[in-house]
Amino acid sequence: MLLPSIISPRQTSSSAVLVLQSCLAQSGLPILREIVHESLKSESGKKQVQTLLFCLLHPPCSLLPQQADSNSESLTVYDQTSNVPDFELDEQWTDPRDFIVNKLKESAAEHPSKHFHVIIDSVDTIVSDTGSTAATFKCLREVKSLLAAHSSKSHFTMHINTAATTALPSSILPSLLQASFSSPMSLTHCIMHxxxxxxxxxxxxxxxxxxxxxxxxxxxxxxxxxxxxxxxxxxxxxxxxxxxxxxxxxxxxxxxxxxxxxxxxxxxxxxxxxxxxxxxxxxxxxxxxxxxxxxxxxxxxxxxxxxxPAENLPFNLNLTASQQEARAQVPLPFAHDGKPKGNGTPTGVILYDPDSGDDIDDDDPDEDLYL
Known part of the structure; x- marks a missing residue:
């Protein structure tokens, strides 16, 4: 099975990009939640993985285990659910693209020896808030490039939450599935049904x-x-x-x-x-x-x-050696030596019996036969 290694990036030995695609009929949040839970597990004797969870649509409490610390040693959570354009309360709206890139750069500088795992709970929310699919793709490509340059075992998980926006497929999804985007990382696309x-x-x-x-x-x-x-x-x-x-x-x-x-x-x-x-x-x-x-x-x-394919056939295909020999001795039901009968070359003739109504040209009797 592939899902055990997908939900636990610690089990993989190379960098990877993971795209979780939900639809209106089926949500993939249970898998995203389990990926977050796995990031809280520490493994002694191994190089730790620093996970950055960016909550743009779902509150952290819906993804974290109960009584879990949102800022543990291996997990840092950024709650941006209240960062809504044209709906500022106490603080000014921050572009989520700049926020994600800047936080990743700060964490990479603070933990240069760690592997990183970036999780974005809703890529479609970035597209909706900024109004630009191309600019969002550029931001995600920069995040992937930073992860690939920082460590050979970094991971990038993105959740396409089409269930929260529209029943139609996400506009940014085809760009994320291109080989040029994920390279040199491996790409895994999980679709919920x-x-x-x-x-x-x-x-x-x-x-x-x-x-x-x-x-x-x-x-x-x-x-x-x-x-x-x-x-x-x-x-x-x-x-x-x-x-x-x-x-x-x-x-x-x-x-x-x-x-x-x-x-x-x-x-x-x-x-x-x-x-x-x-x-x-x-x-x-x-x-x-x-x-x-x-x-x-x-x-x-x-x-x-x-x-x-040989089931229920009216004849037997599995013949023994003696049966095959006996079959070869059976004469064919028709005569065919590979040579035509007779030595002469067959010729074709036109049989024509003119009557009194035909206008026959004596000079060229074949003229009336031309079609």
Whole structure:
């Protein structure tokens, strides 16, 4: 599984960029919350990781454990939820782009020997407050460059909170998924999906998730359907939906690209489950809401069995050596020596019997035959 190493950057030996994508039908805050919890765990004998958490949309109490210190030795929290443009109370509004870059530079100068992990809880809030997607992307690229230059094991986690703004995909998301942005770091893109979509594919398209269905067939159906935001919202919020995404369980689509020249690197795409009750990743088949799919497949003998193309054929393909020899001695039901019958070259003639109504030209009798 990939999620255990994703939520705990300490387990990875290289720098990485992580993009968590929520949607209106399914929130990814449980995973973001677990990433923050992992940053509070200290490991003796190892180089510590300094985590900078920038709360732009969600209050720190919604991400931190109960009775946790928001400014511990390994975690520094910056609460910017009250920093709203045109709504200043006591202090003047501060551009979140400058604030994030300046705080990272100050922390890097204060802790030059530590690895850094920057977490932004809502990139879309920066775009909304500043009104510029291009300027926000420039800021995030500068943060990534500072992290890559500071340490070879730095991490950058961004949460795309489209559920808080609009049902449409984030305008900045395509730029963050470019290979030029994450290089030389590796890039991991986690997309949250409600479990309802897998039930829909199994029922309407007869395509349950792997390993029940072949991966090529499943991804060919799953990707275009999951990208239809209105269709997914209809499944969840429509008349036949549950009215909300998975609260205790949901599905995570993980797209992982290698570091360096990602254009030539290997891309891995898998589906994994998340159990919010235990705050831990699980296998897809371990989700209670999906067990009926796997139980049905197991009863039908489709699970853990590769499809057999020779099944239910009216003839036997597995012949023994003696059967193959006997088959070779059977004469063919037609005569064919590879040579045409007769030695002469076949010629074609036109048989024409003129009658009295034809106007035959005696000088050129073939003229009347031209078409």
């Amino acid at each position: 409600p479990p309802t979509i897998l039930h829909f594919l199994a029922k309407e398209f007869l395509t349950p998730p792997p390993p029940i269905s072949p991966e090529e067939k499943f991804w060919g159906v799953f990707i275009p359907v999951s990208e239809r935001v209105n269709e997914v919202n209809r499944l969840v919020f429509g008349s036949g939906g549950e009215g909300e995404g998975g609260v205790d369980e949901f599905v995570v689509e993980i797209v992982k690209r290698g570091g360096g020249d990602s254009r030539s690197g290997r891309v891995e795409r898998v589906l994994e489950g998340w159990n919010a009750k235990i705050s831990a990743p699980v296998e897809l088949s371990a989700l209670e809401c999906l067990k009926p799919l796997f139980k049905t497949a197991r009863n039908n003998g489709r699970l853990d069995e590769a499809p057999n």
